[in-house]
Amino acid sequence: MADRLPPGTRVRTRRSDPPHHTRLPRYARGAVGTVLEPEGSSPLADDRARGLPAQTETVYTVRFEARELFGQGDHSVMLALFESYLQEER
Amino acid sequence: MSGDHAGASSALAAKVRHVEALLEQRGLVDPVELDRALTAFLAKGSPASGARVVARAWVDDGFRHRLLDKANAALPEIGLSMGGGLQEQRLKVVANTASAHNVLVCTLCSCYPIALLGPSPSWYKSEGYRSRVVRDPRGVLHEFGYDVPPDVEITVWDASADSRHMVLPRRPEGTDALSEQELANLVTRNGLIGVAAL
Numbered sequence: 001m002a003d004r005l006p007p008g009t010r011v012r013t014r015r016s017d018p019p020h021h022t023r024l025p026r027y028a029r030g031a032v033g034t035v036l037e038p039e040g041s042s043p044l045a046d047d048r049a050r051g052l053p054a055q056t057e058t059v060y061t062v063r064f065e066a067r068e069l070f071g072q073g074d075h076s077v078m079l080a081l082f083e084s085y086l087q088e089e090r
Numbered sequence: 091m092s093g094d095h096a097g098a099s100s101a102l103a104a105k106v107r108h109v110e111a112l113l114e115q116r117g118l119v120d121p122v123e124l125d126r127a128l129t130a131f132l133a134k135g136s137p138a139s140g141a142r143v144v145a146r147a148w149v150d151d152g153f154r155h156r157l158l159d160k161a162n163a164a165l166p167e168i169g170l171s172m173g174g175g176l177q178e179q180r181l182k183v184v185a186n187t188a189s190a191h192n193v194l195v196c197t198l199c200s201c202y203p204i205a206l207l208g209p210s211p212s213w214y215k216s217e218g219y220r221s222r223v224v225r226d227p228r229g230v231l232h233e234f235g236y237d238v239p240p241d242v243e244i245t246v247w248d249a250s251a252d253s254r255h256m257v258l259p260r261r262p263e264g265t266d267a268l269s270e271q272e273l274a275n276l277v278t279r280n281g282l283i284g285v286a287a288l
Contacts, residue, residue: 023198023250023251024250025197025198025248025250027197027224027225039180039182039251039253040180040252040253042251042252045251059251059252059253061182061253063245066225069224070225073225073226074243074244075227075228075243075244075245075246076243076244076245076246077224077245077246077248078245078246078247078248079248079250080248080249080250080251080252080253081250081251082251
């Protein structure tokens, strides 16, 4: 399976607030980051937590600047995010 | 964010014991097999294992390179793994340098490389640490007694999926004469999480 988002791709995370378990932390919703690398694939946690048949998706390491997430700070935050949480930012 | 793990632990432990008893009563789980799996899992995980990994990386550049590239493939070289008898998890080792510092957290729950390092410290599971270190790592590290120099960039690794992380701390100065075992003795659990320098 080819990875849709190669390293260096700018991505925006999903903004929506689902009524179920998700592995996209609230503080990182609707935020722009940069793909560092694909780190493997896994059944989508949101579906697994609800006992639904889960599609296997690529999980990416994505780098965010603190300023983008919190409006301040000079550090960065790395998150491991399922592909369906991410949209390419053009 | 989910609740404070430290405060909820006794109620949660009671619930787990109850479920375990029911599974055993109905013959769904063999208690001997369960004990064996748990013992095997916990026996291998210890901060001492992390210290061995770090010391080897300090004395062997080839190992260091392989460790940072694919940690799971490098660990068996010194008799370790991320399996611990259960399904193996991906480990990513991140190296501190003169200009970059790494610190670990799991903001959503309490993910930690248990198979390698053993159970996490209780503060790691506290709501205070989990919510604050992503926002203000310099402030939180200051409270741990470590003031990160202003020109050092901090990266916070939030374990939000299946990968686990470990920090490769910088080798302290003036340790050229030490043996690999003596070097391993310098490595602390807080250093492997990135809330302390060595």
